[in-house]
Amino acid sequence: MKKIILFGFLFTALCGYSQKKAIQAQVTSQYISIDGKLDEPAWENAPIASDFIMLEPDNGKSIPFEKRTEVKVLYNNDAIYIGAMMYDDEPSKILKEISQRDNFGTADLFGVFINGFNDGQQDFMFYVSAADVQGDCIMTDANGEDYSWDAVWISKAAVKENGWVVEIKIPYSALRFSAENKQTWGINFFREVKRDRFKYTWNFIDSKIGTFTQQAGTLEGIENIKPPTRLFLMPYASYYLNAADGQKTYGTLKGGMDIKYGINDAFTIDAILIPDFGQTKYDDQILNLGPFEQQFNENRAFFTEGTDLFSKGNMFYSRRIGGAPSTEPSLNENEEIIELPSAVNLVNALKVSGRTKNGLGIGVLNAVTEKTFAGIRDTITGESRREIVEPLTNYNVLVLDQRFRKNSSVTFINTNVSRNGHFRDANVTGLAWDLNTKANTYSLFGNTKYSFINDVEDKKGFYSTISLAETSGNYRYSIGSDFVTKDYDPNDLGINFYTNYYNFYGNANYRILNPTKKFNTFRINYNMYTEFNKESGKLQDNSINANLNLTTVKNNYYGTGITFYPLEIYDYYEPRAENRYVTIPRKIETWGSISTNYNHKFAIDLNGTFNVFDESERITYGFDIGPRYRFSDKLLLTYFFSYLRKNNNKGYIDQIDADDNGNTPNEIIFANRNVITYSNTLGGKYAVNSAMTINLSVRQYWSYADNKNILLLEPDGDLNPYPQYTTNKNSSFYSWNADLSFSWWFAPGSQLSALYRNNASNFERIIDKDFKHNVSGLLNNDALKHIFSVSVKYFIDYNAVKNKLGKRA
Incomplete structure (x- = not known):
């Protein structure tokens, strides 16, 4: 009888939880x-x-x-x-x-x-x-x-x-x-x-x-309520004062407007009439020694706000719009570049997004960038000319996302870049699916994408991925596979680094769903990954990983992990040449992490890593330390120091192409080098009140690659000494960024912001290992730029204006 009563109680409790x-x-x-x-x-x-x-x-x-x-x-x-x-x-x-x-x-x-x-x-x-x-x-x-x-x-x-x-x-x-x-x-x-x-x-x-x-x-x-007219106008005005040592100080006044309009109860138009991104956060640039470009975060509000639809299929990288020019100028003999814009100006942008009551999400984004020129001068005659490095360009994204059963979706995505004239055009089409069982216990995820490049030589490529996962309970797992052809290229409006491979991967994990006497959260993961070059069949990647992440009952986080690379692998990307690869030895990577409870006035983040290769004296190690102190509810200071050292790192530095007569072999030059990186970041916040804050962000970065000896990449992927190469290819990059900003939300949706920024960066082949001299030299040279700006944005709601005018009438 007691069992029946207990079962009835549990059943009632469970029913209570399941009912809305x-x-x-x-x-x-x-x-x-x-x-x-x-x-x-x-x-x-x-x-x-x-x-x-x-x-x-x-x-x-x-x-x-x-x-x-x-x-x-x-x-x-x-x-x-x-x-x-x-x-x-x-x-x-x-x-x-x-x-x-x-x-x-x-x-x-x-x-x-x-x-x-x-x-x-x-x-x-x-x-x-x-x-x-x-x-x-x-x-x-x-x-x-x-x-x-x-x-x-x-x-x-x-x-x-x-x-x-x-x-x-x-x-x-x-x-x-x-x-x-x-x-x-x-x-x-x-x-x-x-x-x-x-x-x-x-x-x-x-x-x-x-x-x-x-x-x-x-x-x-x-x-008996009606959806209101959703028309919002956000006019803005901004003033910029620019100064740099040795250059004339000048001011710039800008003005424009953003518009939001609700087409109906589900869809909204967002438009920028005159863009102004002068107060966006700076990019954390690094010394990039790898074969791929550095990927930056999007800091422009228009391209981050309400763009969840456009992230479907991972085909859209908004930093392409208004990014660097897509071509470089062609130089004749005795010519040099005197002006090369680092970014292309955005003329305007528009997006339409929303979802119907039947679950169909529709997203359209369109942007236009202006024709951009490089300045070129003849070093003998002094004559100058201009050459187009980016024509008038239209960027377009279309997304159709049909959700069904409240937890599954199928998505069609198309991205298109049309450049005026004889320049390269690009189109990528994809179909993505995210299917879940009714009880949300299993999921089937995947996508397939096709790219077409219209250029001097047309290119077509294909990408496909599929994975199956159990998504509920203490024990969960997933398995999957990717397949990518050699000419898959979404990079005109997306970003993708690796092509020409297929892989297999899997994950198994255990987690607690309720706290124990010692842990609030506890999770163990086991991962396996294997990747092959599609054409040669050679192993490009192979790893076995185990990691543990937990939070104690005192809300301190601890994590650790180890990854084994048990076999030699072949890197087809670092040589920067078709069908060439470099052999990467076996290695073991380990890491550990601690983050103490941020509820305390003082908290600290600690991270450490240590990697050892199956190669004499080739190791990588580093650590991060990030203390933070909350002086009061208004004042917070944070600091983060990062150090990373790579001993006997092997990397590409140059390539010597064959001459017209074929007398010079195609030689790919590597260096055995030590790579050291320092980074200091200081952050601060003082809140006058909940609508008014003062913020500080300072970042100092220095990284250098000191080449110890030069190596020649052999056709079999090995590296051998090559003393004949004597060009200095050392690298040293250091940068400084400092932002001091004031933000005041003086009315709902309306903001006044003031920003003082100074920044500088420098790249050299001569390495000066005096840390203090490097920092002071960067701050005292002519490259340091100063910008002071004030921007006011005012929010106007059509309904509020209409109601006020109606009351006056």
Whole structure:
């Protein structure tokens, strides 16, 4: 009998977890002041959402009574209102570090997740910290949280005697929903108690299931509202003052506008009329000795905000738009380049994106860059001329993404680059799929892509990948394979380094789903990877890896791993020549990592690596150390030092091509070298309040490659001494970047920002190993540039303007 009662209790509990909770929104005609007080009469009688359940670390555990959370929902013709009370028996311990928008730092957090179509596909997430800092993002199971999306909404948080409270107003223009008279939305509420690192949700989210957005509750009771006209204008004005030693100081005034327009309840047009990216974060350049270009992060808001659709199939690399010219000028005898732009100016850009109620996502992105010239001068006559290095160019991306069963999708992607005139054009078409079982326990992922290059000689290439994975439970695994032809080339609007291979890979892992007496999280991974050159069949890569990652109950992170490369492999990329390869010896790589709890005022990150090759004295080792100290809720300083040393590293430095008579052999020159890299990064934040912050970012970088002796690459992949080569091919690159910025969100969606930046970089063949002299020399030479800029962006909502004009009339 006891067993029957126990089974009945467990069954009831499980059914309770599997059912979606529902809350009724209450209509109001009262004016709701967003002041964090919840003292309007309309709040008193509104239904309450309570009984939160732990998401992490002890998934499924009920929230304790002393931390109970109560949420109410109101609405009127213009907006939805959220009122939340987070009770806390120790309010003095509520963490409330003030930080920048979308970066919550060390602070308690409340969030509301809304899906206006209740289809489990995409959540609009709105967060408020106990320090009254806003954050918002778009969440999909496929791409996670995209914090580049920014909405305009109002909130206020305040710490009380018995906890803390949040009041939120979200205009309908910040959401997406249908035009039906009776609305049923997907909704969930979130709370994080930061000092414990405990996370709770109102509707239970089972971590055993590989989905988040499909486990929301429902919001009912909203009736007779209409999707508003979503027209937003964001005019801006900016002023730049540029100065450099030995050069004339000059100022530049710019102005323009960004436009957002909702075509209907699902689709939005974003347009840049006159671009201005002068205040974007600098790129962390490195000494790049490898065969491939350095890949940079995208820091321009237009190309990061709401671009989850365009990331499908991994075919779009937005830094191609407005990047370096695609060609180099042709020089005649006695000519030199006197001007070569490092980037191409963007004329305008437009994107349309959204998803229908039937799950069809459509994304179109189009951008145009201007004709760009290089300046060339005859060194004898002094005559100069200009040559086109990038013609007028159109970039276009089209994405059609059909989601079904709330957890699966099939996607068509096409990228196209059309250059005016006789320059190279490119087109890449892909089909991607992400299929999951109804219970989200297994997934089948893959894509196939075809590239076509229209140039002097046309090229066609093919890429395909497929993988199968178990995605639920303590034990999980995945297996997969890739196949890439030699001429696959998506690099006009994408980025891809490796071609002409096929591979096989697998992963098996174990994780705990609930904390133990010692660990909050614990995961062991085992990985295997094998890759072959498609034409020769030679082994290009072969590795066996095991790694462990865990978080203790005190929320300190530890990780370690080891990778074996048990066989010699053949690198077809480093020689930079067709059908040539260099032999890479067997090796072992190890790493370790520690990150202490950021809740403490002082925390530190430590990372170490050690690699040893099956070759005399060839080793690589390095470490990173990153202390951080939070002086107060307003002031935070971070520092990060990185050191890496490669002893007896073997790498390409030059190539001697055959002459017209065939008298000189095609020789590929390598060097046996020591490569040493130092990097110092200092960061700081002072928050005047939740809308006004001062930020500091400084990076000093120095890396050099000191060639010990020269080597000739033999046809069989071996390297032999080659003393005949005497050209100095040492490399030394050092750079300095410093940003001091002030940001003030003076009105919803409106920002004033001021930035002082100085930067310099230098590349030399002569290596000066005096660290102090290198840094001071870089800061004192003519290459140091200074930029001061001020930018004001003002947000104009068509609905607000229309309502104000209507009231005046």
